[in-house]
Amino acid sequence: MTKNIVVIPGDGIGKEITTAAVNVLKKIASKYNWQLNFSYYDAGGTAYDKSGVPLPDETLAAAKAADAVLFGAVGGDKWDDVAPALRPEKAILGLRQGLGLYANLRPVKAMETLLEYSPLKPSIIRGTDILIVRELIGGIYFGERCESEEYKGTTRAWDLENYSIPEVERIVALALTTARSRKGRVTSVDKANVLATSRLWRKTAAETAKKYSNVQLDNMYVDNCSMQLAINPTRFDVIVTSNLFGDILSDEAAVLSGSIGLMPSASIGERTSLYEPIHGSAPDIAGKGIANPLGTILSAAMLLRHSFSAEAAAADIEIAVQKALADGYRTADIYSPEFKKADTLQMTQAVIDNIG
Structure with a gap:
């Protein structure tokens, strides 16, 4: 299988969490002998700073041509005074309209290992x-x-x-x-x-x-x-x-x-579908390497399931996330002293290590 995935990191922690998900997808591609090609484009405040618009034409065009889109998050205090029509959030609205993303799928599943956080x-x-x-x-x-x-x-x-x-x-x-x-x-x-x-x-x-x-x-x-x-x-x-x-x-x-950091979503489109965690860009922790990547990693699992019809591979990721949590790994948002405190890279590696 050869597929082209457009990655739009966006703002704040977007780059960190999409990098985590891409690394998990690369592990899956290696396991199943797939060719997954990743290309990167700007949107949100980052795009506004570079080009004066939150959704550049080339980003939308690339998304339309891709087999799937992996999206990070947009927005932040930095752009609070930007004109309403140019705010970072207009990027996701533009992608919804441009791709015909008529349905958002949001799974809510209580993991046994995280019941105490609910x-x-x-x-x-x-x-x-x-x-x-x-x-x-x-x-x-x-x-x-x-x-x-x-x-x-x-x-x-x-x-x-x-x-x-x-x-x-x-x-x-x-x-x-x-x-x-x-x-x-x-x-x-x-x-x-x-x-x-x-x-x-x-x-x-x-x-x-x-x-x-x-x-x-x-x-x-x-x-x-x-x-x-x-x-x-x-x-x-x-x-x-x-x-x-x-x-x-x-x-x-x-x-x-128990934690919004674990929540994935899929936006199903008439053309390309888009996958993203539901949390925001968290500019207060951007660049610190402590963001929870699991919502984005689970969004990557939804990408495999809904865009590539790869149910077994999607299940591999979901099971690996559950095993990493069962092994005691916790990012700062869900950490308590009896567990293993993990940064973004460590949590991502724990998931990768549990993919057979």
């Missing part, structure tokens, strides 16, 4: 294995908006939420298809008791599910879902929801496992 009791969090499927390029984030207008003698602002049937069908179908290889259950989350878009969402989800007789679909209001994630997370298998609700729920779910 804010929930072990008896509640144990066995949690959720995949949140978030619609990524529609809804209120991409609707029309007005930041200030005069209306009936006062000033107001507004944002427009809208979804079409094809948009809902596409994301729900992805969730249902994915559930087939899991426990076969999908929870569609909406606010159909209040919102017209949610009523369309619920109706379309039900129609789409008729084509998947081997998958169980149920519906849940977003407020109840947010509560159930905190008191009964094991009831969920796959959650599918809109852009706004998915943004909120996936961040809530991210803390269940």
Whole structure:
């Protein structure tokens, strides 16, 4: 197998964590006798400093031509005063639009070795294995908006939420298809008791599910879902929801496992798909070599699974991460005195050493 991967380190700790993931992928390539070619491009604040824009044309073009994109993180205090249209975060929004990244997949799995780090009791969090499927390029984030207008003698602002049937069908179908290889259950989350878009969402989800007789679909209001994630997370298998609700729920779910540094994600596209950890650029620790690389390494596992259909190799990485943690290696964000304190390089090597 020969594949081309575009690596976009971004800002802050981005270079450190993407380097870690690339080294793990090189180990996997050696094991399976693959040819993985890596090319590097700028985005975010780093790109703005060099070229005056957060997403250079050459970066987007390279991403479109690649077999997959591995992304680090963007942003930082350094660019707080940059014009809104040129902020580093516009890079990821531009990539989502340019690549047609319509779905974000975020797995939330409670590892036995890390149960003590969860804010929930072990008896509640144990066995949690959720995949949140978030619609990524529609809804209120991409609707029309007005930041200030005069209306009936006062000033107001507004944002427009809208979804079409094809948009809902596409994301729900992805969730249902994915559930087939899991426990076969999908929870569609909406606010159909209040919102017209949610009523369309619920109706379309039900129609789409008729084509998947081997998958169980149920519906849940977003407020109840947010509560159930905190008191009964094991009831969920796959959650599918809109852009706004998915943004909120996936961040809530991210803390269940105990550290945001361990959380990967995949953004599935009409062209190339993009893989990134969900944490930020952490400029306060950039260059210190202490960042947790596991979220990015696990994102690389998702890259193998979803872009290359390499399930065995993806599982190799995930098992190696679990073994490294079971061996007692901990980066600073999850360290306590009874474990082996590891920097970014040491944690990465521990994972590599556990890949057979």
